[in-house]
Amino acid sequence: MKDVSQTDPVARDAAGVIDVVLEGGPAGLPADLRSRRVSRAEKKIKILYYGGYEHFERGAAAATVEPVVFRWTGRTRIAE
Secondary structure, eight states: OOOGGGTOHHHHHHHTEEEEEEESSOTTSOHHHHEEEEETTOOEEEEEETTEEEEEEEOSSOTTSSSEEEEEEEEEEOOO
């Protein structure tokens, strides 16, 4: 059975999933990590990258515009 939430924007919205794009952060962060789908409720995203985490927070743009932009806010290192 085909998952319509992957192709139908209305079904995807009903499922609470949105497309987002990550802006800023390290120049070497791969493009495939900068585009993703997350829960509509997400306000922060944390990406594992080169021994640390890159942190992104949701921008102030209208929630109806997709992709929603999350901007880089900083990096934390993994404790060893």
